[in-house]
Amino acid sequence: MNLFLEAFAWLFAPEQFEGPNAIPIRLAEHLGFTLVSLVIAAVIAIPIGWLIGHTGKGREIAVGVSGAARALPSFGLIILLVLLFGVLLTPLALVVSFVLLGIPSILAGAYAGLEAIDRRTIDAARAVGMTEWQILWRVEVPLGLPLLVAGLRSAALQIVATVTLAAYVGFGGLGYYIIKGLALRQFDQMLGSALLIVAVALVIDGVFALLQHTVVPRGVTVAREVRTASTRRGPVMGTPIDQEKEDQHVHS
Amino acid sequence: MNWVVNNLDLILELSLLHLRLSLPPILIGLVIAIPLGWLAYRFKLTRGIVLTIAGLLYTIPSLALLVILPSVIGISALSELNLTIALTIYAVAILASSVADALASVDPAVRQSATALGFGSWRRFWAVEFPLAGPVILAGLRVAAVSTVSLVTVGILVGVQSLGYLFTNGLQRVIVEEVLAGVVMVMILALLIDAALALIGRLLMPWAPRTGRASRRASRSAAPVHATPGEATS
Numbered sequence: 001m002n003l004f005l006e007a008f009a010w011l012f013a014p015e016q017f018e019g020p021n022a023i024p025i026r027l028a029e030h031l032g033f034t035l036v037s038l039v040i041a042a043v044i045a046i047p048i049g050w051l052i053g054h055t056g057k058g059r060e061i062a063v064g065v066s067g068a069a070r071a072l073p074s075f076g077l078i079i080l081l082v083l084l085f086g087v088l089l090t091p092l093a094l095v096v097s098f099v100l101l102g103i104p105s106i107l108a109g110a111y112a113g114l115e116a117i118d119r120r121t122i123d124a125a126r127a128v129g130m131t132e133w134q135i136l137w138r139v140e141v142p143l144g145l146p147l148l149v150a151g152l153r154s155a156a157l158q159i160v161a162t163v164t165l166a167a168y169v170g171f172g173g174l175g176y177y178i179i180k181g182l183a184l185r186q187f188d189q190m191l192g193s194a195l196l197i198v199a200v201a202l203v204i205d206g207v208f209a210l211l212q213h214t215v216v217p218r219g220v221t222v223a224r225e226v227r228t229a230s231t232r233r234g235p236v237m238g239t240p241i242d243q244e245k246e247d248q249h250v251h252s
Numbered sequence: 253m254n255w256v257v258n259n260l261d262l263i264l265e266l267s268l269l270h271l272r273l274s275l276p277p278i279l280i281g282l283v284i285a286i287p288l289g290w291l292a293y294r295f296k297l298t299r300g301i302v303l304t305i306a307g308l309l310y311t312i313p314s315l316a317l318l319v320i321l322p323s324v325i326g327i328s329a330l331s332e333l334n335l336t337i338a339l340t341i342y343a344v345a346i347l348a349s350s351v352a353d354a355l356a357s358v359d360p361a362v363r364q365s366a367t368a369l370g371f372g373s374w375r376r377f378w379a380v381e382f383p384l385a386g387p388v389i390l391a392g393l394r395v396a397a398v399s400t401v402s403l404v405t406v407g408i409l410v411g412v413q414s415l416g417y418l419f420t421n422g423l424q425r426v427i428v429e430e431v432l433a434g435v436v437m438v439m440i441l442a443l444l445i446d447a448a449l450a451l452i453g454r455l456l457m458p459w460a461p462r463t464g465r466a467s468r469r470a471s472r473s474a475a476p477v478h479a480t481p482g483e484a485t486s
Binding site: 003004007067068070071072073074075076077079080082083084157160161164165168169175178179181182187190191194195197198201202205 | 307308311312313314315316317319320323329395398399401402403405406408409410415416418419420422423426428431432434435438439442443446
């Protein structure tokens, strides 16, 4: 545990808050690159995902892209693009690789959110005379939001992790301290910054988790509560084994 | 292509090393995830605990985990064991929820029938629930396997040799082909393991719903009549 004390001592030492390598500067870099890349990836992936989800065409593309992306080593992609773009364009090469790594999850989230909607809901919207555009914006998009946010969440985490690796090619961010610590065998610095990176990832995850809850349309929550209440009140038929009742409650 | 042709031996050697590093985390991860997934499926309390911890562990960026883990368990940061444990943690994080989902996808009527036939809970689990949950678990295992293969490359930063060596060495020597060869080989290796798992699944679980366009359409129309296990989640 001594190591952790040293790590915290490093993390809160006054010299970490001054000069060009101050933690706030590296943190801002890390978050800035993450946010910019996430926004660009979202702008590209969301319309395509919604198009696939609404029309039901190109489903194989969405599934294939997100499957293949998982096999793509992010560290290799960064280095490949940095070499291809040249030293002067390193920041651009990094943003392009972060965007490429963010797209698959967002695409999958946008598409899956629309795909998961009960077809009868959409038929009902069409039956009351909504245009395709209205169905998309007023029915499909709101109902698909929770899964879209889930996609954004995993994309954000993927990007935060990859920004850390980017320190290896000379980009700053919080990974800078780990790479420097590894080279100099300074364990307090490595551990301190690693803990900070984990904290950043957990905060981002928490923010998206909250967002995922808040974007569930109110009608959906109300309907769910009503349904649960009615099944609990009524007699349960066809489940003679107590255990099974338990199971169903857990997963309802 | 010159670099690749002249260094085929190196690429092959690193690929084998990479494969050797990838397999233990996938297999150990599955073995650990089965009881954890069962706990997550069976009891409401443990479900919350297991799934929350799995979710949080999966959130940790790989390089940070490789740095923190040695200090927590007291091993060298530069050891192969460090990488193996870190990757096993990620595999467990993915698989625990897959196993829980898979067990939940088993038709309750089938479970009741097994109980009615006199199966105890241990035998019922291994003879009925686990095989029927197999196809969904396999889907999770394929995801875990592919991401493990690609994460092994990060190990080069803490000195564990793998195809990741082609990335760092290629950067230092500014050889685009070398880095590209590394990326392509990692993807090929991931695809091979994925295909191997799919094949094993086909052989061991002939009851699994076939994937593919025609069969998906067929199973969708037939679903209400003969509901097969994997479809409960689709």
